[in-house]
Amino acid sequence: MTDRGARSLAFAGAAALLALAVAPGLRVQAASPSQAPTPVAVGDPSPVVYPPPTLPLAFDHARHAQRGVTCQRCHAAAVKSLSAKDSLLPTEDTCRPCHDIDRAQPAKVVAPGKPAARCDSCHPGFMPPPGDAGRFAAPPGVVIPTAALKFNHKLHAERGMACALCHAGVENVGLATTAEMPKMALCLGCHDGKQATARCAACHVTLPDGRLRTAFPTGALAPSGSLRGNDAHTAAFRTEHKVAGRDERYCATCHKQSECMDCHGAGVVKPADFHPGDYATLHAVDAKRNNPNCASCHRNQTFCLGCHQRLGVAADPEGGQLGRQPNNPFGTGTAVKRFHPPGWVRDETGMVLQTPTPASHSFQARRNIRACVSCHREESCLNCHSADPARSMGANPHWPGFGSSAACRAMASRNARACLKCHAPGAPELSCN
Amino acid sequence: MGSAGAGTSGQRSSRAGAGLPARARRWTCALLLGAALAAGPGAARAYDFVLTSRTIGQGYAERRYGAGGGSELLTRRRLTQYLNLSVFGIEPDHWHGPDADRNLISFEVAMRFDGDFGTYLTRRPSSPDAIGELQQSQVDILYAYLLARDVGGHLDVQLGRQLHYDLVDFYSFDGVDAQAHIGRFVTAQAFAGTEVRGDMPLSAPIYELDGTSSGSRDPATRPEQSSAWRPMVGAALALGDTLRSWPAELRVAYRKAFSDTVDPRPGDPGSGVNHESVSMTADARFRDRLFLSAGARYNLLVAAWDDQQASLRWRIGARHALSAEYSYLAPTFDGDSIWNIFAAGAYRDLRASYDVELTARWRAHVRGFYRLFVDPPGTPAALADAMPGGHDAYGGNAGVELRTVRGRARADGYAEGGAGGWKVGGDLSAYWNIRPNLFDVEGRLTATAWRSDDVPQPQDAFMVGGGLGCVYHLGRKMRVHFLGEDNSGTYYRAQVRGLAILEMDVTL
Numbered sequence: 001m002t003d004r005g006a007r008s009l010a011f012a013g014a015a016a017l018l019a020l021a022v023a024p025g026l027r028v029q030a031a032s033p034s035q036a037p038t039p040v041a042v043g044d045p046s047p048v049v050y051p052p053p054t055l056p057l058a059f060d061h062a063r064h065a066q067r068g069v070t071c072q073r074c075h076a077a078a079v080k081s082l083s084a085k086d087s088l089l090p091t092e093d094t095c096r097p098c099h100d101i102d103r104a105q106p107a108k109v110v111a112p113g114k115p116a117a118r119c120d121s122c123h124p125g126f127m128p129p130p131g132d133a134g135r136f137a138a139p140p141g142v143v144i145p146t147a148a149l150k151f152n153h154k155l156h157a158e159r160g161m162a163c164a165l166c167h168a169g170v171e172n173v174g175l176a177t178t179a180e181m182p183k184m185a186l187c188l189g190c191h192d193g194k195q196a197t198a199r200c201a202a203c204h205v206t207l208p209d210g211r212l213r214t215a216f217p218t219g220a221l222a223p224s225g226s227l228r229g230n231d232a233h234t235a236a237f238r239t240e241h242k243v244a245g246r247d248e249r250y251c252a253t254c255h256k257q258s259e260c261m262d263c264h265g266a267g268v269v270k271p272a273d274f275h276p277g278d279y280a281t282l283h284a285v286d287a288k289r290n291n292p293n294c295a296s297c298h299r300n301q302t303f304c305l306g307c308h309q310r311l312g313v314a315a316d317p318e319g320g321q322l323g324r325q326p327n328n329p330f331g332t333g334t335a336v337k338r339f340h341p342p343g344w345v346r347d348e349t350g351m352v353l354q355t356p357t358p359a360s361h362s363f364q365a366r367r368n369i370r371a372c373v374s375c376h377r378e379e380s381c382l383n384c385h386s387a388d389p390a391r392s393m394g395a396n397p398h399w400p401g402f403g404s405s406a407a408c409r410a411m412a413s414r415n416a417r418a419c420l421k422c423h424a425p426g427a428p429e430l431s432c433n
Numbered sequence: 434m435g436s437a438g439a440g441t442s443g444q445r446s447s448r449a450g451a452g453l454p455a456r457a458r459r460w461t462c463a464l465l466l467g468a469a470l471a472a473g474p475g476a477a478r479a480y481d482f483v484l485t486s487r488t489i490g491q492g493y494a495e496r497r498y499g500a501g502g503g504s505e506l507l508t509r510r511r512l513t514q515y516l517n518l519s520v521f522g523i524e525p526d527h528w529h530g531p532d533a534d535r536n537l538i539s540f541e542v543a544m545r546f547d548g549d550f551g552t553y554l555t556r557r558p559s560s561p562d563a564i565g566e567l568q569q570s571q572v573d574i575l576y577a578y579l580l581a582r583d584v585g586g587h588l589d590v591q592l593g594r595q596l597h598y599d600l601v602d603f604y605s606f607d608g609v610d611a612q613a614h615i616g617r618f619v620t621a622q623a624f625a626g627t628e629v630r631g632d633m634p635l636s637a638p639i640y641e642l643d644g645t646s647s648g649s650r651d652p653a654t655r656p657e658q659s660s661a662w663r664p665m666v667g668a669a670l671a672l673g674d675t676l677r678s679w680p681a682e683l684r685v686a687y688r689k690a691f692s693d694t695v696d697p698r699p700g701d702p703g704s705g706v707n708h709e710s711v712s713m714t715a716d717a718r719f720r721d722r723l724f725l726s727a728g729a730r731y732n733l734l735v736a737a738w739d740d741q742q743a744s745l746r747w748r749i750g751a752r753h754a755l756s757a758e759y760s761y762l763a764p765t766f767d768g769d770s771i772w773n774i775f776a777a778g779a780y781r782d783l784r785a786s787y788d789v790e791l792t793a794r795w796r797a798h799v800r801g802f803y804r805l806f807v808d809p810p811g812t813p814a815a816l817a818d819a820m821p822g823g824h825d826a827y828g829g830n831a832g833v834e835l836r837t838v839r840g841r842a843r844a845d846g847y848a849e850g851g852a853g854g855w856k857v858g859g860d861l862s863a864y865w866n867i868r869p870n871l872f873d874v875e876g877r878l879t880a881t882a883w884r885s886d887d888v889p890q891p892q893d894a895f896m897v898g899g900g901l902g903c904v905y906h907l908g909r910k911m912r913v914h915f916l917g918e919d920n921s922g923t924y925y926r927a928q929v930r931g932l933a934i935l936e937m938d939v940t941l
Contacts, residue, residue, distance in 0.1 A: 197534070199532070229754075276898070280495050302641075305648070358816060369778075377649045377654065397771075415769060416702045421655065
């Protein structure tokens with residue numbers, strides 16, 4: 001790379017880092033302050049549950065509260081509301097008892113100390129010419145999308161819950177936005193399964209089959225981590241959800257098991273964020289290092305072995321057309337062996353190795369036998385490790401001390417069939433002494 | 434004995450339950466009949482149905498090593514059909530109770546047909562050359578169960594083919610599972626059935642333990658044992674519930690699968706255990722900020738702990754979260770497998786991650802891992818030190834993601850090294866809704882370089898690739914998805930992959 005190229009790269013990198021550093025302070029900017037939805041900041045309630053409203057208004061809750069205006073005086077419908085779909089906004093008629101509004105006088109001046117009556121005192125920038133009220137252009141509309149919740153204000157009010165319990169801080173702000181809406185953690189203070197139901201579907205919108213609806217026009221509803229920590233659906237959640245997925249009943253609140261099986265059932269479409277393109281070529285590195293991870297979706301002896309045999313990576317050592325080919329690229333028992341390195345089983349003279357070396361198979365097999373079984377069946381091992389002298393040389397695969405170990409006794413007592421694949425019935429080794 | 438080995442593979446490759454004759458078919462028919470009766474409109478009630486269909490066609494090529502050391506491409510053509518049916522609202526409305534949350538009865542079934550066509554190394558193998566492990570044109574019932582939830586407010590009962598999981602276990606069986614909720618904090622569970630295995634009719638081997646192979650032709654491996662039924666029983670007791678007012682939960686579970694010996698020989702035991710374990714999981718939370726989870730499984734078959742997990746997640750404010758995980762994994766196999774002897778090594782993993790919400794739309798994460806290979810007892814240190822890659826592996830990745838109402842985009846980079854080789858790479862991907870409910874596009878660029886050690890000498894390679902796709906919404910619940918991908922690098926100038934998916938949801 002040239003010096004100029006290096007400088008350009010360094011500059012681009014610095015710019016990217018600067019952008020990342022500045023980004024946390026950014027808020028979503030509205031295209032037009034009067035027409036665009038209210039910005040949502042980190043820490044605000046979910047914009048999926050509470051879609052950002054469009055509030056082209058000038059209103060001061062704090063000032064009204066200071067003058068003793070109660071919540072119910074403007075939002076009288078709230079205490080009777082049965083659904084989150086109800087509109088609880090006050091209308092102009094609600095304002096008129098205090099604000100001497102006259103549509104024929106958009107710029108009406110009131111006595112000092114009296115509540116304003118000009119149109120633009122509540123609708124910033126809206127000042128139609130004087131005339132008949134019916135000919136007025138409408139002020140910019142207030143849009144408060146329906147919350148993606150089930151909520152019964154009436155029920156909560158009847159139980160004596162004050163408005164400020166859920167809408168804390170609204171008495172100190174000007175315009176109320178989604179920031180003054182309750183978060184789930186607050187709800188769970190009462191909805192704990194004892195004072196009130198803890199069922200998710202009690203508040204969240206559900207699909208016909210009872211699962212929570214997660215797809216909304218404003219985005220996808222997903223756990224933030226406030227409930228269980230590891231359930232936060234972070235950018236890496238699809239690959240790292242073992243801890244979060246420990247509770248199948250909790251997952252089933254939103255997901256069908258078929259979604260699990262898209263991947264864990266050796267799904268046929270690889271998720272793009274799991275494997276890069278042409279992963280079939282790259283996977284050898286992971287198979288050696290990360291095989292436990294592979295096994296969470298793939299059964300080695302069907303998914304891996306079947307494909308390896310089909311592609312000729314693994315030969316069928318016990319017969320079959322692929323294994324019988326004299327020039328099978330990876331054929332066991334043939335002159336061409338490229339998959340395993342020299343010294344894998346035999347030394348340069350062709351003798352079977354008696355002492356393990358870093359390059360021999362025994363060490364690799366003990367460290368990561370899952371990689372071996374993606375190509376080999378048990379018979380590959382039995383060819384040398386069986387205790388049957390008629391079949392093999394009897395190389396002992398047991399680790400030192402195995403014969404008197406609890407593992408030996410456990411295996412022999414619970415399933416001696418595995419032992420009898422190598423040992424003869426009644427052999428003294430089976431007693432684990 | 435000898436003839437059994439030679440003939441079994443061919444029989445299995447034809448699947449159709451040759452190893453499980455009349456009894457298997459009777460059970461399958463009974464299960465399907467029960468499901469049909471449960472789902473069928475036997476009474477004059479309007480059940481609710483959701484039918485989901487997904488048809489996937491793929492065409493691509495895979496590399497094989499040519500006889501002269503070069504690469505050859507073998508074509509693949511796959512057709513996969515998923516069909517899921519949910520029936521709910523089976524119960525009368527007056528069963529629901531005052532909170533509408535009791536006696537909920539539903540039926541769920543998921544089926545898959547997977548046809549894998551394309552070219553072979555020389556010709557399509559057939560019996561006795563068939564690859565027993567390679568499933569072709571197979572129909573599977575992934576699950577099919579009748580679920581009665583909150584019966585009387587205290588009992589969940591699930592009947593049929595089902596799968597279950599927790600932190601340290603994952604299994605599937607045909608049978609019945611019952612969970613009784615005793616008071617607010619105690620749940621008792623018991624289940625019984627037969628393990629779902631690939632050699633059963635309409636069954637996939639995906640939840641079957643590794644260790645034995647239905648494709649084996651060697652009589653010494655006892656391939657006939659693959660056809661045996663495996664009864665599975667288990668029980669669990671759980672205390673507390675993190676969803677409710679207790680900040681902690683503890684669960685203890687026991688599971689056992691066993692089978693009779695098929696065609697016993699002199700000296701054979703009458704039966705054997707295929708899996709037996711006791712597992713424990715625990716969760717706790719503190720002030721909704723600190724979350725702890727732990728689990729461990731003791732495998733009674735090999736008298737050893739084969740899975741241990743512990744994790745901690747700390748939420749810092751509304752924007753930051755730190756996680757740390759520890760795990761210990763010792764590979765274990767089916768009780769019929771000799772590999773429980775060979776697998777003497779284990780893995781210890783440490784993982785850490787940091788997640789941050791940069792803004793309401795931007796998220797970023799950084800992760801790292803360290804894996805230590807626990808060498809088998811008696812391994813000379815000098816030998817282990819000389820292994821390619823050494824005792825350990827390590828790596829990390831970082832990414833940033835943008836999510837908006839109209840789409841998402843992300844950039845990821847990763848680097849790993851140690852045992853197995855090293856790899857570095859990165860991805861850029863985006864999904865964007867061009868016209869709501871009509872047309873979406875997606876794209877991806879990826880680049881990877883790696884060195885795989887020990888095959889037989891280190892191999893260096895790189896790959897760059899790109900993909901472009903679109904989703905066209907044919908209707909409110911009908912979509913067609915096209916994706917094209919091309920990769921180029923050390924082994925190919927071009928490797929093209931095409932994919933088409935048709936998705937349909939029908940709610941009645």
